[in-house]
């Protein structure tokens with residue numbers, strides 16, 4: 371093992387997939403080895419997330435990050451110099467203490483998460499191992515099931531449809547590579563169907579087709595047809611997964627479906643999703659209700675938790691205490707894991723561990739604003755999350771992660787085991 375003492379930390383402004391500024395951090399160790407990471411950014415954010423620091427003002431719509439970059443180069447660099455990069459919990463505790471606020475908003479969640487992940491990369495590099503192997507520390511790992519977007523909606527496509535992500539999952543595939551092959555065929559078939567119908571309008575923020583559908587159901591019907599046209603059995607080979615991202619259109623128990631120009635209460639929303647669950651092979655639903663609707667989550671999970679994965683994203687914001695509370699109240703059965711919601715690697719890991727302890731499905735996820743950074747691919751394998759959500763095909767900030775997973779699967783060779791149906795927190799009804 372090389373010397374893992376931190377010699378210097380440097381921050382710089384780089385750009386994300388939406389053309390917005392973001393923070394890159396680079397950690398230099400005394401040994402000369404380095405680690406580097408870039409903060410992603412969400413669009414449909416939960417109110418409990420770590421808060422990115424943006425400059426405001428006129429440049430780049432107020433989204434510039436010169437203050438956050440200065441925090442990395444100034445206060446953060448001074449605080450971390452001389453510390454051991456191998457002590458991730460100690461580093462992360464120091465970053466939280468240095469920030470002093472309750473949401474990392476003073477230094478910036480973007481400054482802190484980029485630094486925390488860069489420290490992790492530096493330590494892994496010093497160990498001479500790939501990051502996923504360093505994180506696994508000799509424990510067995512699985513290659514996660516990918517959750518891949520075919521249509522994008524909600525906040526990622528100017529609310530063209532209410533539902534944010536229409537995705538597919540292929541837990542019946544024999545490998546990650548095969549799951550990608552199958553999804554590629556479905557994606558192509560969906561594009562061809564939309565072109566035929568004159569409904570192809572480019573791609574949304576995460577690379578899924580930007581749909582011109584008249585209803586959420588039309589999106590589901592088109593997705594079903596795409597799965598069939600690609601030659602797969604819906605449900606058995608290729609199943610549907612949705613991120614409703616309901617906090618975007620629901621508040622205080624009122625859900626405004628813009629596309630259909632109607633408003634539902636919590637029970638109405640649950641009934642609507644229930645009808646979709648009856649009609650389509652949906653095996654996973656994320657944020658079916660708004661982040662302020664804990665009772666709705668409980669009611670939905672009581673009805674459908676035995677047959678469907680129910681994921682908390684905005685509702686849990688990668689926070690271990692919230693995951694524990696949700697498990698105690700049976701509010702859902704899975705947790706989305708986004709490092710920048712937590713702000714630190716250690717906090718992210720704690721949320722994932724809390725999910726595992728509760729028997730939840732655990733899904734490491736990208737944000738809608740991403741870069742070439744592939745840290746999350748390594749987290750999902752090294753921490754054995756079982757599932758991995760990165761958006762779609764066709765945009766390189768997404769493909770960087772999928773392709774990294776192909777490399778990891780290849781590197782594992784005969785040791786590689788695809789998480790498959792076991793990754794889901796319910797026993798599938800395989801008809």
Ligand SMILES: C=C(OP(=O)(O)O)C(=O)O
Nearest residue numbers: 412413414415736737738
């Ligand atoms: C990835 C997502 O979108 P965003 O990054 O905009 O929160 C999500 O809601 O799961």
Ligand SMILES: [Mg+2]
Nearest residue numbers: 613615656683
């Ligand atoms: Mg979500």
